[in-house]
Amino acid sequence: FHKILISVMRLTRPSLFTGVSVTCDPRDIPGDILNIECKNDMAIPQPDTGIGQVLLLPQSFGNIYLGETFACCICVHNSSNDVVYDVALKAILQMSNQRVPLLDEEENDLTQLAPDDLINKIIQHEVKEIGTHILVCAVHYKGIGGFEQSFRKFFKFQVLKPLDVKTKFYNAESEEVYLEAGIQNITSGPIFLEKVNLEPAPSYVVTPLNSIVGHDSSKIDTVFGPVGCVNPHDTRQYLFCLRPGPQARNNPSSLKQTANIGKLDIVWRTNMGDKGRLQTSQLQRMILASQYGDLKVMVEKVPNVVKLEEQFDIILSITNISEKDLSLHLDFLPGGFATEWHCASSRYLQKLPVGKTLTVDLSLMPLKLGLQTIAGVKLTDTFLKRSYIYENLAQVFVVNEITEERQRFLSQWIQQEV
């Protein structure tokens, strides 16, 4: 039999324990006895909200999820009546294709244990894999007679997946891309989503859109309300706006090449602040041929508010992000009853070399009041006979009378300052 014993206890966060609270009126049979007991019971908080203050050591292994920290307490105890020498403790976490040592080298130093003496170590390890994990604790020691003994104990546990992330991309009329990320809690209890950030790929710049912002641009609150709790099976949706960064402006074709948008960095917490952290792999958007094929068309200048039946101008920029020079033909698309093109409806454009941009001035006549969409244009590659259609170029607000106040108010609706 062994002189040394190992015991291991997983250290999930301590929970707050509450006692059973039963009170009554002093006129009832128990009188004030039960009431006084409740007041004197440290496990029954005063006032009696049911939210205790008594920390309780973990009573079961519980669940463990990817991204959380596996912590446990290892005790090596000399349960014999003799001194034991050169006691070495090793702890390893074994996963499907790797073994990770959990104790530092100095902690493996040889110790001597008197009878009833013990070694007590705490291990913490951030779990980075899903599936079966095996904690192996090995002890090696020398008895009085000089004979050596060793043994191992194995503890097997499963690491589960905590979150399900679903993403959706929306391309805006400008170069902005909106990412909607739905994060679903698939653990067995409620979680607190502390942080959800989008770390953009190098060509992009991110603006998170999940806060309520005060007039002075200071953050007041998240859009999710004061209690940031996500219950099991619930999904919380985050919105991010991505725009090409300065890197991409100088090199427009870089946007075309990469489908990578960025990574989501998620931090959540559960009972007593138990922390979990995950990063998604690179999120990718589908590149539509018409969006980032060979041309990039942007509205460089357009007024927000225009007066009814008063001509206004817009400026389009057309960038060649293909591999060869382009000869393009510009046509206006039909169907825009609210605004009409007030210039030549069909024209050849000058030859556009690779990587270069040309600008086109166009005039329009607004014929209807209200928020109107400017009907689009069609660009045709005259050599390949391939067409690129840009239907909803921009929006303008058409009014009878332009005042400064209206201008300012309505501008907020046409063009959000992001």
Place this chain on the structure above:
Amino acid sequence: MNIEDNILSDITSSISHISLESDRIYDGWIPSESTKEVLASIIASPGNYKVDKQLLVTPNIAIKEDFRDPIRNLLQNYLGEEAASQRRTLLISSVTQDDRGLRQLVANGCYHAAVNLTTQLLTVYGQGEKRSDQPCKHTVHSVQLWFTRIALLVKLRRFSFAEVECEPFGDLNSPDLYFEFYPEIYGGKKGSMVPFAFRLLAAELPQYLGKHTLALDRLSKVLATCNKIIENLMNGLTEDGSEIYKKEKREECIKVWKLRRLKVLYSLTRCAVSLKDFRLSSTLLQALLKEDKESTSGLFSALGRLCLNLGDINSAQEAFKKHLEHSPTGGNYDPVQGLLHSAFISCAKNDFGNAAQILEQAHKISPENPLVINNLGVCLMFVGKIRDAIRVVEKAIQARPEKFLHEALVLNLSTMYELESSAAQKKKLNLLSLVAGHKGDGFNIAALKLQV
């Protein structure tokens, strides 16, 4: 004491109290429509009205045998007959077979013996085992006995038994639970025989069996009735809105019902917390902050702990700050609660070493505080100081077993023993002996982690 004596005492008490307002204040309730009809018919033609049995309450005792002292059983199994025979605890035979004896058993923590005594007393009322076919006569006292019995079963965590025995009472609104049902005994007295605490207990009970939504529903109904009663009283009517109530005592009545209403809010909060419904718990705490101005600092402390249960450390810190802002200052200030808070925050940040240091400070200020001792022990476990943890808790328990043999401390200590060494069993049995020497039969023996 037999059933006739009880009814006699009820008659005398009701006659002497019929002119007094004091009982009346506590007995108000709003009967359901069907109950109102039945009671009205009885008043109209007393003695002649035949009531549908389905509407009445016929409770009976579901527990087949008297409870035995679980601590004595453990002693017998693990330490032998001699140790068991040295166990001293109150039994039914040690006390008078009446309310006073019942109170004595409860005061000494002998809940099992107390339940056994209620079995005897209720059997005298003809409501013991195997009486479900016979109609029952309820009195204030018999209903009080049922309440006491079920309350003790809940304290003993014997929730299934409590549910089974509480179930026949329904929603505590049946006609035979009102004074008007027994005109020959209570004269013209009106009102409900059911103590308000019984209504709360019956409403809360389902949560202990995992049926939280049912408990929330029942508690909401009780809350709604309290609100209606308060409204009626404020409008100068009786609780059930049937008559004008112009007495001066109306103010006191309103006060009583406002306090009761507050109790229901606390019950709802406990249920929401147990369900881990953080949104509902938070909403209820906000309501309590508005209604219970005397408990503001305590409520902020609770809010902070609720945030920690969820994992929202920042909100917890803000709530703890508000607790401080609303705490008494100067000489009345007790720093221990603030230190407990700081320790919780450190735990949440995974800095158990710092938490332990903070609690050592608190321990110096308040060396006999069981909460500090318990939490310090737990934090020491998380930094690999198991022997220190055991020492802190053991020292307290051995010095003052009366005070420190709390089920949570015992459970934590038993857990520490199990991890520490092979001598765990021996040490847990020492604990058992200590419990046997100082605690009544209601102690939660599961805390010792011994195979029963």
